[in-house]
Amino acid sequence: MKNDEVEILLVEDNPDDAEMTIRALRKKNLSNNIIHLNDGAVALDFIFGTGQYEGRDISKKPKLIMLDLKMPKVSGIEVLEKLKSKDSTKTIPVVVLTSSKEDPDIQKCYKLGANSYIVKPVDFDAFQNTIAELGLYWLLLNQPII
Amino acid sequence: MKPLQQDDDLFRMLVERVKDYAIFMVDTTGYVTSWNEGAENIKGYTADEIIGKHISVFYTEEDIKSGEPELHLKTAKEKGRFENEGWRARKDGSRFWEEAIFTALYNTEGKFKGYSKITRDLTERKRAEEKLRDANKELAFQNEVKEKRAAELIIANKELAFQNEEKEKRAAELIIANKELTFQNEEKEKRAAELIIANKELAFQNTEKEKRASELIIANKELAFQNIEKEKRAGELTSANGKLKKGEDAIRKLNKELEVNLTQIIDVNQELEAFSYSVSHDLRAPLRAINGYAQMLEEDYGKSLNAEGVRKLGVIMENAKKMGLLIDDLLTFSRLGRKQVQKSPINMNKLVESVLIEISKTIQYKTTLKITELKPASGDYSLLYQVMMNLISNALKYSSKVETPLIELASEDNGEEIIYSIKDNGAGFDMRYVDKLFNVFQRLHTTAEFEGTGVGLAIVQRIIKKHGGKVWAKGEINKGAEFYFSLPKK
Numbered sequence: 132m133k134n135d136e137v138e139i140l141l142v143e144d145n146p147d148d149a150e151m152t153i154r155a156l157r158k159k160n161l162s163n164n165i166i167h168l169n170d171g172a173v174a175l176d177f178i179f180g181t182g183q184y185e186g187r188d189i190s191k192k193p194k195l196i197m198l199d200l201k202m203p204k205v206s207g208i209e210v211l212e213k214l215k216s217k218d219s220t221k222t223i224p225v226v227v228l229t230s231s232k233e234d235p236d237i238q239k240c241y242k243l244g245a246n247s248y249i250v251k252p253v254d255f256d257a258f259q260n261t262i263a264e265l266g267l268y269w270l271l272l273n274q275p276i277i
Numbered sequence: 278m279k280p281l282q283q284d285d286d287l288f289r290m291l292v293e294r295v296k297d298y299a300i301f302m303v304d305t306t307g308y309v310t311s312w313n314e315g316a317e318n319i320k321g322y323t324a325d326e327i328i329g330k331h332i333s334v335f336y337t338e339e340d341i342k343s344g345e346p347e348l349h350l351k352t353a354k355e356k357g358r359f360e361n362e363g364w365r366a367r368k369d370g371s372r373f374w375e376e377a378i379f380t381a382l383y384n385t386e387g388k389f390k391g392y393s394k395i396t397r398d399l400t401e402r403k404r405a406e407e408k409l410r411d412a413n414k415e416l417a418f419q420n421e422v423k424e425k426r427a428a429e430l431i432i433a434n435k436e437l438a439f440q441n442e443e444k445e446k447r448a449a450e451l452i453i454a455n456k457e458l459t460f461q462n463e464e465k466e467k468r469a470a471e472l473i474i475a476n477k478e479l480a481f482q483n484t485e486k487e488k489r490a491s492e493l494i495i496a497n498k499e500l501a502f503q504n505i506e507k508e509k510r511a512g513e514l515t516s517a518n519g520k521l522k523k524g525e526d527a528i529r530k531l532n533k534e535l536e537v538n539l540t541q542i543i544d545v546n547q548e549l550e551a552f553s554y555s556v557s558h559d560l561r562a563p564l565r566a567i568n569g570y571a572q573m574l575e576e577d578y579g580k581s582l583n584a585e586g587v588r589k590l591g592v593i594m595e596n597a598k599k600m601g602l603l604i605d606d607l608l609t610f611s612r613l614g615r616k617q618v619q620k621s622p623i624n625m626n627k628l629v630e631s632v633l634i635e636i637s638k639t640i641q642y643k644t645t646l647k648i649t650e651l652k653p654a655s656g657d658y659s660l661l662y663q664v665m666m667n668l669i670s671n672a673l674k675y676s677s678k679v680e681t682p683l684i685e686l687a688s689e690d691n692g693e694e695i696i697y698s699i700k701d702n703g704a705g706f707d708m709r710y711v712d713k714l715f716n717v718f719q720r721l722h723t724t725a726e727f728e729g730t731g732v733g734l735a736i737v738q739r740i741i742k743k744h745g746g747k748v749w750a751k752g753e754i755n756k757g758a759e760f761y762f763s764l765p766k767k
Contacts, residue, residue: 147566154573201558230561231554231608253564253601255572255594 138164140193155259171205321368353379374403568597606732625651644682676703
């Protein structure tokens with residue numbers, strides 16, 4: 132998969148959740164240009180063309196970032212903060228993924244400029260529907276302001 | 278003739294030696310022909326200097342200009358004699374006051390021969406006269422002044438005379454006033470007499486007071502004794518106070534310890550909340566995987582499983598979902614521990630209405646609801662919404678198996694608080710276990726009978742306690758249950 136074709140960047144440290152998410156997107160034919168990174172530090176490298184992604188053409192931006200909050204090293208909150216503080220990346224839609232609606236970070240996410248958040252439900256059907264709906268909404272219905 | 282000649286010489290000597298008078302001869306045209314000592318004394322010229330000079334040298338310049346010397350000589354010649362006084366000049370230019378007598382001289386044949394002149398220096402007298410005159414003038418002026426003053430005095434006198442009259446009038450008035458004062462004096466004397474009587478009365482009263490004073494002295498002694506007693510008592514109180522203070526210190530110490538304990542409890546509480554949140558958060562991920570992968574298995578390989586395999590997969594998924602619900606309820610319950618109650622007036626009828634709308638979205642029920650107009654509450658809307666949601670859901674659930682389910686909602690004002698009740702005609706419960714109803718994870722029914730996590734009523738109790746109210750329940754197996762909660766009015 133070429134970098135410049137990336138439509139969805141999934142940042143998720145839990146491989147099971149990642150697999151379920153990709154499966155849900157695939158069911159709606161949204162998984163063709165998806166890249167999955169499993170921590171925040173790598174995600175920042177990818178977006179800003181640093182570290183292992185040094186030299187990547189960073190003008191090719193993902194159309195949607197799905198971001199898990201609870202990750203080792205660099206948390207989702209920190210990634211979001213960096214994305215939304217830079218003019219070059221702050222227009223990329225970010226959907227925050229969380230395990231619980233009680234997460235105290237949810238309010239912080241909205242303040243930082245997250246576009247939506249999804250509580251990953253235990254119920255697999257509900258989970259699939261929610262992921263697919265959001266992916267569709269941001270990729271197909273919502274024209275990015277780039 | 279000789280003796281006569283001798284007499285003439287003597288006479289000349291006499292004349293020449295006279296010192297106080299100037300005596301000399303002047304010829305017909307006014308030139309000096311003889312001179313004596315007196316003339317020298319008075320006028321300052323010696324005989325040698327003056328003989329042959331004209332008499333005008335004796336006059337002042339002004340007199341010379343007005344022709345005085347000629348006039349004097351002419352007058353003396355015409356009348357035989359001329360007396361005159363005036364200021365004349367000495368040789369040195371100084372002035373003196375001269376009294377002079379000119380006499381025309383004739384010889385025996387009657388021929389005019391010249392003049393004799395006798396002069397006295399009267400400067401001193403003249404000066405004295407002038408002084409006198411000045412003094413007179415001063416006196417005259419003073420006289421005038423005095424006359425003016427006299428006139429003024431006359432006017433002043435008149436004024437005084439007028440004032441005298443006024444004073445006499447006033448004196449007359451004073452006499453009248455005196456009489457009045459005399460009368461008043463008499464009155465005062467009468468009054469004094471009365472005062473003497475009054476004084477006697479006071480003296481009597483004084484005696485009485487002295488008696489009273491001696492009584493007071495006795496009373497004072499009594500008070501002094503009582504004071505001593507009080508001091509003793511005060512001493513006792515002071516020592517008691519000391520003991521109290523010690524007690525107070527102990528209490529303060531205990532209070533501090535309690536404060537420390539409270540801080541620790543708050544810390545522990547916060548840790549517990551963070552822990553329960555973290556646990557429930559992390560428990561969800563594996564559950565999600567269990568459920569998700571079970572479903573993937575069913576989707577992808579369902580066809581190669583027999584009915585029993587599919588059923589068992591279903592059980593796995595059911596349990597995973599149930600555990601998810603448990604975790605959600607537990608989260609809600611733990612969140613209540615840190616939520617602040619924000620009280621406001623609440624229309625309970627509307628609150629119940631929106632609860633029923635929410636319930637009807639997920640459950641279909643055939644229950645009859647009987648709601649008696651509910652009294653308004655004072656409380657936190659979202660929390661009381663949760664209470665009603667749980668109680669009504671429970672009532673619906675436990676009455677769902679009877680033929681004609683009935684739920685009744687009512688309220689009652691007992692003065693200080695409002696009591697709300699929710700009754701159903703469902704499964705009810707055994708009153709022996711009523712204490713367990715409101716504990717977390719405590720259930721009086723099996724999951725097979727009625728689904729549930731055992732957290733709903735614990736949440737209800739926690740919310741109502743946070744409002745300062747109480748929760749209680751009555752029930753009987755298969756007859757129904759009654760749940761009550763009370764809310765303070767303020």
